[in-house]
Amino acid sequence: DHYTATRHPKWVAHDGAGKVIGTPPFEAGFYQTLCVNTPYRDFLKEHTAEILEAFPTDGLFFDIVRPEPCTCRYCREKMLTAGLEPSNAEIREQFGLQTINEFKEDMTRFVRERNADCTIFYNAGHIGPRHRPVKHAYSHFELETLPSGQCDCLGHTGKFHTSWGDFHSFKNLPALRYECLRMLTHGAKCLIGDQLAPSGQIDPHVYQLVGEVYQEVEQKEPWCTGSRRVTEKGVLTPEEFTGGEAGVLPDAIKGAVRMLEQGGHQFDVLGSASDFAKYRVLVLPDQIPVSAAFARTLEEYVGAGGSVMASFASGMDEQQTRFAANLFGVSLVHPGPRDLSGNLVRGKACERHDYCEYLVPKGPIGNGLPQTEHAMYRRGMAIQAGAGAEVLAPMVKSFFDRTYRHFCSHRQTPSSGEEVQPGIVRKERCIYFSSPIFSQFNDNAPRWCKQLVLNALQLLLPEPLVKHDGPSTLQVTLTQQEGQGRWILHLLHFIPERRSEQLDVIEDVIPLFKVKVWVKAPAPVREVTLVPEQAPLAFRREESYVGFEVDRINGHSMVSLTFG
Incomplete structure (x- = not known):
């Protein structure tokens, strides 16, 4: 709020060095962050009350509402009163989150006293586990993926070529x-945003562009209204432990989502407080620490028939000194090598892959891959397999780690051929990767990393909900409409291209033809129909699956499976 910040500089948030959090004074921009512990909160309430009293209000959208580790006078006084030390950066981060959560609850109460029905949303660009304690302050969530909570869900994009303000x-x-x-x-509603010029008039082409898309959405609404995802796998996000907001999500969760989506798997992104009972497989990507209580939860889950896949530091205690969950049949041998400065190198991403090691896939875990060394660019955990554990793939060391003292060619040193430790281990219904394989995939997308993970999922769950013979660019999503007694299979195929330095674009629709799909139906299927075209599809029962073929996918096709 540039206008208010200029007139009330004492309300502006400050960082740990005492500098204003926001745009410097001689740069163009309105990003002045106001602190809600100052009298600004009272001003904002008065402003909001005036709007609610003067206008019939459908909803309130509070924009850029995020935690800030503020050191203004008001925040320092509040921290000291609460017995907190404001000079501690970690405490300021925690206090900032508490402050913004308390503000949301306070503002929602204030609004509800004046309007019981309008929607309320606090925008911060990303909805994640940090919103769980304050979810009741929202009437709905606006995001790009379906939340696991019970709030209504709205996807939000804009008509701009680049971003907001691109007039x-x-x-x-x-x-x-x-x-x-x-x-x-994903079972979400749609919203396309625009920003009006001072004239207040919408460009006619915007109406045409948005109208064409919404016309298609309207035709498909009967098979989307009230729908929820059908999933069988849960992927825990590290952001609960490492933090995460728009633009800075952990590498591991981005890599995991990409792998499973490209493999056609039906999954939800979860937090440690989620209900795991509905999922047949849990995936713990790279950085999921396990407390004693969480270890008991995982052990009970596996004892009840669930399967777990973990990698790198997942399954270990918060200090990464031992495996807290006794599920994977592995133990830490030693912390691993250190660089010349004495820092542990495990998990570290290096431009020239200085600490690369090599994995040799064997047997079913290596389906689709040659039985030879495959580069694992980030160094993994130094582990050994225990009793009852099966080594699915060994790890081979390089001749030496790359430093200025000894190096080979342009990048990592090649394989020495010497197997030194397990790389992938299985114990009953649990599989562990010693490498940070999901973060590595997010770095540079080695196909062998994805294939290893998909093979591991196949070992843990041989009959997934959906199978298809289309390309990895085909996004396959299953939803259900309980009241209608049907499942809806979405087949989405658009290919973003990096045609510029700054962003990926989608300019063309590349249709797919003769795509075969198999869905594991929970009950007898009466009919399979391409909707909204209402074109019946021939289908066949193949053991536990219903199989059919979609003749043409022109960007998006929906198939209704009606039970009964």
Whole structure:
């Protein structure tokens, strides 16, 4: 709020060095962060009350509401009163989160005293586990993936070519189709944002662009209204432990989502407080620490028939000194090598892969891969397998780690051929990867990393909900409409291309033809129909699956499976 910050500089938030959090005084921009522990909160309440009294209000959208580790006078006084030390950066981070959560609850109460029905949303660009304690302050969530909570869900995009404030620009029609249709595949509603010029008039082409997309959405609404995802796998996000907001999500969760999505798996992103009972497999990517209580939860889950896949530091205690969950049949041998400065190198991403090691896939875990060394660019955990554990793939060391003292060629040193430790271990229904394989995939997408993970999932769950013979660019999502007695299979195919230095674009729709799909149906299927076209599809029962073929996918196709 540039206007208010300029007139009330004492209300502006300050960082640990006492500097204003926001745009410097001689740079263009309105990003002045106001602290809600100052009298600004009272001002904002008066402003909000005036709006509610003067206008019939459908909803309130409070923008850029995020925690700040503020050191203004008001925050310092509040921390000291609470017995907290404001000079401690970690305490300021925690206090900032508590402050913004308390503000949301306070503002929602204030609004509800004046309007019981309007929607309330606090935007911060990303919805994650940090919103769980304050979710009741929201009437709904606006995001790009379906939340696991019970709030209503809205996907939010814009008509701009680049981002907000890009006046007189237009997103390509296929790109806008993709973004809105992807929202539908996750059971979310659609919203396309614009920003008006001072004239207050909407460009006629915007009406045409948005109208064309919403016309398609409207046709498909009967098979999307009230729908929820059908999933069988849960992926825990490290952001609960490491932090995460828009633009800075952990590498591991991004890599995991990409792998499973490209493999056609049906999954939810979870926190440690989620109900695991509905999932047949849990995935703990790279950085999921396990407390004693969480270890008991995981052991009970496996004891009840669930399966777990973990990698790197997942399953270890918070200090990463031992495995807290006794599920994977492995133990830490030693912390691993250190660099010349004395820092542990495990998990570290290096430009020239200085600490690379090599994994040799053997047997079923190596399906689709040659039985030879495969580069694992980030050094993994130094582990050994215990009693009852099966080594699925060994790890081979390089001749030496790359430093200025000894190096080979342009990048990592090649394999020495010497197997030194397990790389992938299985114990009953649990599989462990010693490498940070999900973070590595997010770095540079080695196909062998994805194939190893997909093979491991196949070992843990041989009959997934959905199978298809399409390319990895085909996004396959299953939803259900309980009241209608049907499942809806979404087949989404748009390919973003890096045609510029700054962003990926979607300019063309590349259709797919003759795609075969198999769905593991929970009950007898009466009919399979392409909707909204209402075109019946021939289908066949193949053991526990219903199989059918979709003749053409022109960006997005929906198939209704009606039970009974």
